[in-house]
Amino acid sequence: MTSICDRLKEIRARMCAAALRVGRDPLAVRLCAVSKTFPAEAVAEAVAAGQVLFGENRVQECVEKIPRCGGGLEWHLIGHLQSNKVRKVVPLVNCVQGVDSVELLRGIDRVAGELGRRMGVLLQVNVAADGAKAGFSVEETEGALVVGLGLEHVEVRGLMTIPSLCEAPEEARPHFAALRVLRDALVLRCGVPLGELSMGMSGDYEVAVEEGATLVRVGSAIFGGR
Numbered sequence: 271m272t273s274i275c276d277r278l279k280e281i282r283a284r285m286c287a288a289a290l291r292v293g294r295d296p297l298a299v300r301l302c303a304v305s306k307t308f309p310a311e312a313v314a315e316a317v318a319a320g321q322v323l324f325g326e327n328r329v330q331e332c333v334e335k336i337p338r339c340g341g342g343l344e345w346h347l348i349g350h351l352q353s354n355k356v357r358k359v360v361p362l363v364n365c366v367q368g369v370d371s372v373e374l375l376r377g378i379d380r381v382a383g384e385l386g387r388r389m390g391v392l393l394q395v396n397v398a399a400d401g402a403k404a405g406f407s408v409e410e411t412e413g414a415l416v417v418g419l420g421l422e423h424v425e426v427r428g429l430m431t432i433p434s435l436c437e438a439p440e441e442a443r444p445h446f447a448a449l450r451v452l453r454d455a456l457v458l459r460c461g462v463p464l465g466e467l468s469m470g471m472s473g474d475y476e477v478a479v480e481e482g483a484t485l486v487r488v489g490s491a492i493f494g495g496r
């Protein structure tokens with residue numbers, strides 16, 4: 271049986287190798303350990319192995335788990351956020367990945383303003399134009415970015431995508447590449463730094479790193495099956 275610590279080491283080594291294969295700086299890619307469905311004890315094991323960035327996809331689980339995990343960690347909400355739950359989650363997390371509507375952007379801005387803080391967000395893009403997936407279309411993303419840039423209490427840090435389930439990691443590559451191309455175009459057109467590209471999960475994070483990911487969201491390869 272391998273431990274969470276062993277698996278984290280293995281994944282970090284693979285991320286590093288993937289970055290070097292394409293001439294990227296390995297330090298420019300961060301691992302978001304997706305701890306959803308796993309208890310605070312599993313988070314503690316990962317923390318003991320040097321992990322500081324964690325992802326959760328349900329607000330109620332954030333409310334229960336994050337306060338039990340101690341300070342000094344960085345938490346990202348990675349799943350869909352309903353507007354009526356913004357108030358609960360904004361005080362707990364550092365970044366809301368997967369913002370998929372302008373209403374949600376405005377809602378986060380309002381609550382973050384009330385709390386006197388600025389919330390990092392990533393815009394979720396449905397690059398594969400998959401009817402079953404949330405996110406802005408490639409065409410809608412610039413409009414959403416412009417709205418986000420006008421909000422005082424929201425900091426749009428970049429883009430994220432969740433491609434539909436692929437049978438092989440290579441099948442996700444064109445979708446990851448499309449997100450990078452979109453990010454580069456938006457940086458040029460809007461003149462803003464849009465540093466983060468969140469893409470890649472347990473099955474395809476190495477391909478995502480090769481295609482420019484700055485954040486990979488890895489759950490089961492670290493914590494085990496759910």
Ligand SMILES: *Cc1c(COP(=O)(O)O)cnc(C)c1O
Nearest residue numbers: 304327348471472487488489490
């Ligand atoms: C669960 C989840 C992940 C991690 O998935 P694994 O396949 O377990 O690595 C990544 N991103 C999102 C949005 C998720 O909901």
